[in-house]
Amino acid sequence: MYQTIVIGGGPSGLMAAISASAQGGKVLLIDKKDKLGRKLQISGGGRCNVTNRLPYEEIIKHIPGNGKFLYSAFNTFDNESIIAYFEKRGVKLKEEDNGRMFPVSNNAKDVVDTLLNNLRDNQVEIKTNLAVNHLILDGDTIIGVDTERGVFHCQSVIIATGGKSVPQTGSTGDGYRFAEQAGHTITELFPTEVPITSSEPFIKSKVLQGLSLQNVALSVLRKNGKPAITHQMDMLFTHFGVSGPAALRCSQFVYKEQQRQKKQDIQMTIDAFPEESLHDLTRRVQEMLKESPDKSIKNSLKGLVHERYLLFLLERAGIEETTSYHHLKRDALSTFIASLKQFQFTVNGTLSIEKAFVTGGGVSVKEIHPATMQSKLHDNLFFCGEVLDIHGYTGGYNITSALVTGYVAGLNAQKAALL
Structure with missing residues (x-):
């Protein structure tokens, strides 16, 4: 006994x-x-x-x-x-x-x-x-x-x-x-504290696989487009979706939003400049471009964000990396800068509970x-x-x-x- x-x-x-x-x-x-x-x-x-x-x-x-x-x-x-x-x-x-x-x-x-x-x-x-x-x-x-x-x-x-x-x-x-x-x-x-999965074409093509973004704001969106949660930390693109500290913390909210919205696909956003307003970021980008108007946009904006992420967002905005400021369309530039502040993508769940850090x-x-x-x-x-x-x-x-x-x-x- x-x-x-x-x-x-x-x-x-x-x-x-x-x-x-x-x-x-x-x-x-x-x-x-x-x-x-x-x-x-x-x-x-x-x-x-x-x-x-x-x-x-x-x-x-x-x-x-x-x-x-x-x-x-x-x-x-x-x-x-x-x-x-x-x-x-x-x-x-x-x-x-x-x-x-x-x-x-x-x-x-x-x-x-x-x-x-x-x-x-x-x-x-x-x-x-x-x-x-x-x-x-x-x-x-x-x-x-x-x-x-x-x-x-x-x-x-x-x-x-x-x-x-x-x-x-x-x-x-x-x-x-x-x-x-x-x-x-x-x-x-x-599963909680677990990597998030996505079937987005850019994930499947592995164009960003292995890329780590530092101190970004990662958000899970509600049905009305407003954030259910935002975590400002590092994140990582993988061959199946996103991982890293910010993604792990967001993972349980992906699950909760899937239950709430009664659908598998949930929207998330990345803000690469959470400490800077869209207005201030726009002004800073324009100043960088004006400093070297004849250079390619890729070289003019060097160091703004990781080069792979820069080229990825430029392509999505319909801007060729060799384009100079003189030949840049205003709408395309606005689209690019907006994506730096709010790059939206679709996720469809997480890895299994067995792969999670926490239940x-x-x-x-x-x-x-x-x-x-x-x-x-x-x-x-x-x-x-x-x-x-x-x-x-x-x-x-x-x-x-x-x-x-x-x-x-x-x-x-x-x-x-x-x-």
Whole structure:
């Protein structure tokens, strides 16, 4: 008999087991893979963006999928608690752009090892390479879990199995099945933080493939042509569509607009000069052209934007790159400058949920107590991490959510078990 069983050895599951075991009693952590913390190990390009130091309001803003649900949990354990937890155990952290926190060593292994050492210090029993088949219920009470190697009884269960993204780490959606068995609602699952796909001729021809644009404003348009969301970051053209930070952040809004507009094709725009008005940009371009009126427009505007993007937009405006300012038609120039500010193109979706960094949707947070992560349907069932319908942008926000909800779930599950 265990006080608490944690299913899943990702960031939320590790923290849940640590938090639970700190209260005393017996805790069992089960994971179907051979190694714990696989997703942490590869996060942040192997450096592990362990949290974000921005204020609460900013963190919530960067978790567009039910971020407000985390306010109560932050009262117990927050981003500063995460920083203190690791630094107290010898993992010094450093702050990079936009509040992102990384280990000074730039090695995710230091983060994972700290959590694993804490588990051992707290004498958490660990069973890897073990798949859970289903929960065992006695009426409304969960009394244990059935696994490939038999039944394990407990007084509290924490489901920390992750979503369906990055399935090689073990996140294959098992937790949704367990949640449904217990009567919980699973909101529609969809990929977030994922590259966007397009069938535009210029994408198919690969004319811009591999081209990266810096600090552009990428927007997803509503049916009325107004932006549903805009992200000003870097982006990348690929052989199947667009990727890079701005595209990843826009991806969930492509999905949402497809649902809202009840159509597959959605319009997006790129503003290559988000800090400059159309009027000011027009004046600047005209001045560049007037400085060398006999030169080809390609040479006159050298350095304005990346050469491949410049030639691409000139061609779309019907302007030959060898044309000089003297021979330039006013309408064509206006069309070209307008495309620098608003190049519109059609997208038709995203890559699959398995290729996404984060899963959108999950166990409905309406059925979870936000201060404890306890199920509203079963007193001794708790949820944490990506299995919940909570999703944020990359930048430490999802790991923050996982560690915070994991700590709170573990604390309250073990307290309930020890009563």
